[in-house]
Each structure stands twice: as structure tokens, then as C-alpha cells.
Amino acid sequence: MVHTEFTSRAKKILEKDDKVIGLAVGGSWLTNEIDKYSDLDLVIVTQSKISNNPNRMLEIAKTLGDFLSGFTGEHVGEPRVLICLYDNPLIHVDIKFLTLEELQPRVETPHLLMDKGGLIQEIFDKSTAKFPYPNYQWIEDRFWTWIHYVLLKIGRGEYLEAFDFFGFLRMVVFGPLLHIKNGNLPRAVRKVESELEANDLSRLKETIPTYNRQSLLESLKNSVFLYRDLRKVLFGKEIILRKITEEKVMAYFDEIQKNKP
Structure with a gap:
């Protein structure tokens, strides 16, 4: 070879x-x-x-x-x-x-x-290797602000920038968390096609939009649902959930959906 x-x-x-x-x-x-x-x-x-x-x-x-x-x-x-x-x-x-x-x-x-x-x-x-794992609190502290950011881009019609941000969410949030859920090292989205359960891979693919407003919003909603479910499975009681921020952002989500361009 x-x-x-x-x-x-x-x-x-x-x-x-x-x-x-x-x-x-x-x-x-x-x-x-x-x-x-x-x-x-x-x-x-x-x-x-x-x-x-x-x-x-x-x-x-x-x-x-x-x-x-x-x-x-x-x-x-x-x-x-x-x-x-x-x-x-x-x-x-x-x-x-x-x-x-x-x-x-x-x-x-x-x-x-x-x-x-x-x-x-x-x-x-004399030493051991240690693969870095994501900090759940770090993710929770940022996730809802990231969702709001994507909503701003969709609302303004900056669809390409919104589209690219989904890749960031998969690399930083969904890929690592799904790998952990499946007992793998959290290597972003590497080999998700072969290392995730079929349903988990299917849900990850549902966060991939096409270049139009409705698809972006639908993929963002799928992203929120996926994150909430992963949070239930993986996060311990010590993680402080940003519930107020989540509520405010999801209310804004509803506004963006209603205010069609």
C-alpha cells in the first residue's frame, strides 16, 4: 500500500x-x-x-x-x-x-x-492519551444565540450565510454529540455514515437544507428538535439550561415563520 x-x-x-x-x-x-x-x-x-x-x-x-x-x-x-x-x-x-x-x-x-x-x-x-470531549455547558450557553443568528440571516434573506452555518452546527454540536450517544469518539462528523445508528444519521441529514427560505427554516427546526433530544440523553443535572433564552429565541422563530418576504 x-x-x-x-x-x-x-x-x-x-x-x-x-x-x-x-x-x-x-x-x-x-x-x-x-x-x-x-x-x-x-x-x-x-x-x-x-x-x-x-x-x-x-x-x-x-x-x-x-x-x-x-x-x-x-x-x-x-x-x-x-x-x-x-x-x-x-x-x-x-x-x-x-x-x-x-x-x-x-x-x-x-x-x-x-x-x-x-x-x-x-x-x-509515563503518560496517557486523552481525546478532547465537548463541554456541554459551553454548548448550551451558546446554542440558542447561534439559532437566533441563523434566524437573522434567514429573515434578511442572506440564505447562503445561513446555509453555511448549518455546517458549523453539525461540526461543533450535532456530530460530536451523536458520536458520543453512539459510543464513539466525538470526531465532529467524521465517518457518521458508518458509525451512527440509522435513525441518528437520518436525523442528522435532516439538518441539511436546500437553498430556499422554507427549507432553511425546516432544517433549523429539525436542528432544535435534535438538540433538545440529545440534551435529554447526554446532559447531566449539573448543566444549567438557558430556558429563558430558549423561549425568547423560539418566539422569534415563530415571528420569522409568519413574516414571509
């Missing part, structure tokens, strides 16, 4: 670099779910920090294969990752550049391909 070939080549190349301590692979490699559509998630551990030097990151990445393009991952909140595309064959590779100190905390424990001196394994043995 192309992923195995790439990692084997990368290991041989990086073994010769005295500034590189180790190489590891994570993501779908760890769960044996990697296929021809998978990207490759590599971790390069260096003696000194280089993630603050994109040019140096690119220099290393260019040695690993037929490099086409690469850029840092600020747009996904991780500037230490270099998102790369290689050719012959075409493959997407995410390379995270870390120091030993930056191996904890971590969301997963990657598979070690190279560990000079055993320093990385020593850190893994």
Missing part, C-alpha cells in the same frame, strides 16, 4: 538526520481503517523546536518524497502541522513537528516507527 511505502521511505531518510529523534504514525493507521482514500498522519519528533519555522518544516518535508505543495495548519488550529501533497503516487500527508516535551498532552498515542534512544516510548509509558 502507498501509505506503507511512504512511511518506510520517510523512516530511512529521517534515520540519517541527527536532529530528528523519532518518527510515528497516527490516525486511521492505529485502528486498521486506513484505505486508498485515507491521508497519512505522521509525527516527526525533533531535538529542538522547529514548528515555529515553516521554512525548516518545508525543508524536511521536501526530502520525504515527490513534494508538490505544503502549508501549515493554522486554519484547523494546529500550526505545528504541515499539510502536504506528494506525487507518484498522489498522496495527502499531514506531518506534525513536535519536541519530546510536546508529546504530552496528546489525543492519541501514535505507532512508533523510529525512536532513537527510546526517549519517546519512555514518555508514552
Whole structure:
């Protein structure tokens, strides 16, 4: 498989670099779910920090294969990752550049391909990976204001902006909560097609509108119903529900539905 070939080549190349301590692979490699559509998630551990030097990151990445393009991952909140595309064959590779100190905390424990001196394994043995879970109170404090925001956009006729916001709600709220309900890691909407129960997936798809006012309102109503049901299943008694805000926003929802353009 192309992923195995790439990692084997990368290991041989990086073994010769005295500034590189180790190489590891994570993501779908760890769960044996990697296929021809998978990207490759590599971790390069260096003696000194280089993630603050994109040019140096690119220099290393260019040695690993037929490099086409690469850029840092600020747009996904991780500037230490270099998102790369290689050719012959075409493959997407995410390379995270870390120091030993930056191996904890971590969301997963990657598979070690190279560990000079055993320093990385020593850190893994003394610490555990912890995947971040959503803060239910954080969601509840924001959800109804988000619904009001979408209503404003629909009311003004800014349908495209409203349409795009549904994607945000699925990524931040519905995907993670439905994954938790189904006993999965809350990886946004990743693999919802295969990891959610049929009814849950059907309800998630009901939050996808078409580009018209009625569909947007219908999908928003479905979103509210889905959130309320997930809240009942997942939230504990310690979560403070913003009932007054919810009532005010839903009253405004009724106004928007009645005031047709």
C-alpha cells in the first residue's frame, strides 16, 4: 500500500538526520481503517523546536518524497502541522513537528516507527492519551444565540450565510454529540455514515437544507428538535439550561415563520 511505502521511505531518510529523534504514525493507521482514500498522519519528533519555522518544516518535508505543495495548519488550529501533497503516487500527508516535551498532552498515542534512544516510548509509558470531549455547558450557553443568528440571516434573506452555518452546527454540536450517544469518539462528523445508528444519521441529514427560505427554516427546526433530544440523553443535572433564552429565541422563530418576504 502507498501509505506503507511512504512511511518506510520517510523512516530511512529521517534515520540519517541527527536532529530528528523519532518518527510515528497516527490516525486511521492505529485502528486498521486506513484505505486508498485515507491521508497519512505522521509525527516527526525533533531535538529542538522547529514548528515555529515553516521554512525548516518545508525543508524536511521536501526530502520525504515527490513534494508538490505544503502549508501549515493554522486554519484547523494546529500550526505545528504541515499539510502536504506528494506525487507518484498522489498522496495527502499531514506531518506534525513536535519536541519530546510536546508529546504530552496528546489525543492519541501514535505507532512508533523510529525512536532513537527510546526517549519517546519512555514518555508514552509515563503518560496517557486523552481525546478532547465537548463541554456541554459551553454548548448550551451558546446554542440558542447561534439559532437566533441563523434566524437573522434567514429573515434578511442572506440564505447562503445561513446555509453555511448549518455546517458549523453539525461540526461543533450535532456530530460530536451523536458520536458520543453512539459510543464513539466525538470526531465532529467524521465517518457518521458508518458509525451512527440509522435513525441518528437520518436525523442528522435532516439538518441539511436546500437553498430556499422554507427549507432553511425546516432544517433549523429539525436542528432544535435534535438538540433538545440529545440534551435529554447526554446532559447531566449539573448543566444549567438557558430556558429563558430558549423561549425568547423560539418566539422569534415563530415571528420569522409568519413574516414571509
